[in-house]
Amino acid sequence: MHVLATFVIGLREGLEAALIVGIIAAFLKKNGHRLTTMWIGVGAGIAISIAVGITLKVVESALPQRQQEMMETVIGAVAVVFVTGMIIWMSKHSRGLKREIEAAAQSALGEGTSRAMVIMAFLAVLKEGFESAVFMLATFQASTNTGSAIAGAVLGIGGSVLLGIGIYRGGVSLNLGKFFKGTSAFLILIAAGLVVSALRTAHEAGWLNAGQARTVDLHWLAPVGSIRSAVFTGVLGIPADPRVVEVLGWLLYVIPMALVSFWPVAHRPGAIQSIRLKLGVAAACAIGAVVTFVAVPSATLDVPSAAPVVDAGGATAGTVRLDGATLQRSGGEQTHLTRAGRATVTGVRTNHFTGSPASESGAKAPSSLTLAQVTALNGGRVPVGVDPAVNPGPYRAAWHQSDKLDVWTSHGRLYDASRAVRSSVTLTGGGLNTQRTLTIAPDATMPAGMTAPGASWSVKPSYTDDFSSALNHFAGERDSATFWGRVVPLGLLLAAITLLVVALRARRRVPSTRERVSATTRDTSSRSSAHA
Template identity: 50%
Template sequence: MLPTLVIGLREGLEAALIVGIIAAFLRKNGKSLTPMWIGVGVAVALSIAVGVVLRVIEKSLPQAAQEGMESVIGAVAVVFVTGMIVWMNTHSRGLKRELEAEASEAIHDGHAYALAGMAFLAVLKEGFETSVFLLATFSASTSMSLAATGAVIGVVVAVLIGIGIYAGSVKLNLSTFFRWTGGFLILVAAGLVLTALRTSHEAGWLNAGQQTVLDLGAVVRPGTVQSALLTGVLGIPADPRLIEVVGWLAYLVPVALFVYWPRARRAQGMQIARVQFGVAGAVALVALGLVAFAPRASTPHDQPLAISSAGAADEGNVALSRSTLKVGLGDDTTAVELPGAGTAVTHNGIAARQWKLPVTPRAALPATLSLDQLVAANGGRLPVGVNAAQNPGPFDAQWSTGGALEVWTSEGVLIDAQQTARTVVTITGGGLTTSRTVSIASGPLAQPSWAATDAAVQSASDAIAATQARQAEHRLWGIQLPIALGVAALIIAAFGLRSRRRALTDQNTPVGPTASPAIPATSQRSNSYAAQ
């Protein structure tokens, strides 16, 4: 409730300040307020519609897609609130003065509708930011009703303050107000960074850096004040993961330093460029350190899988050599070529390639069978419809083999294989008046059915999962983060070059009798005000 209350209060007050100042100028100059209120109403309606549409879209998506959308909304909300905090930290001291100057210019030029448009755009901007930020906060909140109540209270209080400022009955120190609420929102935004990283993992986008760093279960107990503060307000879970802690600190520390670094000790002129170059160098060093010391990805090793034959005591193994599957069962060894690249599937919880091939018949099967061979092939029993006295054999044999061989690989490594085979012989002659069909389930004449053992499949899958986890860690810490930090270092260095050029320009500005008359510095004004 508290985060949404502060969000509604801050965003609502920014819009109320702009609307109040514009309304005061319109009233003072005898202009109608109707166009302005129409613009404000339309902006409010559009902002509410944005929030409702985003919420409906989110709820209509599958669970993983919902988590992904929450991550995107959370990231956008963090960008919005950071921009708001930084902008207000820079402009809060002269906000009223700047708005009054713009409004005076518009009134002087006779553009009353321009002021109405200014009010519309101001409310639309703040309303859109509020919708996105509140939606992200709602997703991270444990109670939707309390979060909504806090937002409504914040907006109502902001409107009342705005009315008071417009009427001249309320005076507010903007610099102090935005400074204190800004600190709280920095913590809330850092919590949104953490939450967005967790929902990214739940969406399947971020699988590295998931090692639990702290166990706050003893502190964050459901129903306690600590739980309400840490989880409900600041978005800190009971089991923060490594990437979440890194993201939380990476956001909180620089933003807090930027906002709360003492103004008297802030760099000026060429010092700004030096600081920016120093920060860029430090970020680049961190990127190089990650490249050098990030965990290395290992290559998975192919190991034969133990197999067992259905209905027989034979055991053996199956192995993959390049694209050739080699099956050894008892004294029998066969090789099958796997064509193409297979089909992408998920098998045993990991991404894999699958082949499903027809069973290859045995190379040499007898064209005739004696009665003893037929009985042995049928498991020691006479087939139905065959009488030893009346059908002594030998029999003419026609063979057919059916079934399927299925193979699964991941990272080029065999993780599972099985064969379901069916051998059928059709016999004629040997005293038979009609043909007989016999299924051969076992023995040297049958194409065997077999499968990799559960233990072998699980061991191979665990090895692949561990390899993929190491690869994901390497991609994150050794590739993706260094690239992001390298880009950040270049951007900061570019700002440093711009600051250096500005400092050199200021140093070369002519002074003395040949210089242009200096413009007198604007006197310091109080931040406490009421709309005139």
């Protein structure tokens, strides 16, 4: 089924170029000019178009996966723009396309040189070839069977060449209006599928995270491997699990394009009505932009203001909270924080702060300890390497203590924190042959002026786990709020401005009421004079 999509693209794009080349060739031949130069221009246009397609494909293949998704999104968006412009232009000019081309060729030949016609053929082939390269590359990316897609493109281009030859020789009569109108319906659906594919690759590239909720399950309608799946997914680009933003994108493309292309000519608005319609739609878009901008709420990070902490033994030890640049612990302990940079904690990007908790006030730590004091500092046990009979004490004591507070924040909220108190004492003398370093037990009774290691604590792990989950939820809400409350209003505002500019330009081309009345009066006077 992929062959059908690329066949129609190749046939339609190729036929437009073939028509231009065929008419120019007929004019050159009729007026005695050689076709060699024209064919060189045609060949150059084809070569450049092929080079563009190959270059885009090579560059895309050389990129990492995420960058490939980005490039596929850009190529898909450009392809949609190209095919949209082509459909709209053809809806207005398909009936008189051949006459317009012949008039342009006659004008160029009337200037006395065939160079303009050769350039015309080159540019026509280059334009159609470049559009085809981008459009087909986007179709190949969305296709699950590249081989059949390429075969369809070759068949379509080959068919357009044969039709062009037939028209050139006069053996084929083709109603271009009906041909382009019929293929427009198919191209609108293909382009809408590319819109869906571009939105999905934009999500995979990390550009679009809003509107990703699933809408309906279409696996029953298009089972994997079936012909229906080939039609819906392969040709029309409709996935079996469409997301909200993809459904909206598909509808917002198909409905306006179908109205533009297939609204009955007899019921189409006149020049004045068309201007009023554009102004009305522009006003609706502007109002919609304001409403969505105001109505969509901002995302909020919902986490507790205080975090529970546990001590070195795992027991609950109160709570801590952040107050500006100060960390406050239940019980009145406060520590001023200093920024230390950024750090990643359990996969979360945070701001890192440090602090030095205030030490207990009191007398200077003793420089001498008895054996009983040393045993108390070691949790009631005689330290290893100390023999009461041989090393009875007293001992000279050299104290060492570090007290470090680390705090990590995210979005101005406390994410994690810990206080690590490490105390030790080096003993000499008292019968010791060599110095002994004793690490103070957490439950030790410390001398005045020293902080017990038991003062160490950390934020409860379940709090950081809940914070991480809240961050993920906040990121999704923020992306949705940005898309619906900022991107969508901006798009509506740009659409309103574009429609306003188009309407004003069209208004300048429409005669004023006074000019129409004057023209009518002159026409009436002329008819009266002629009758007299």
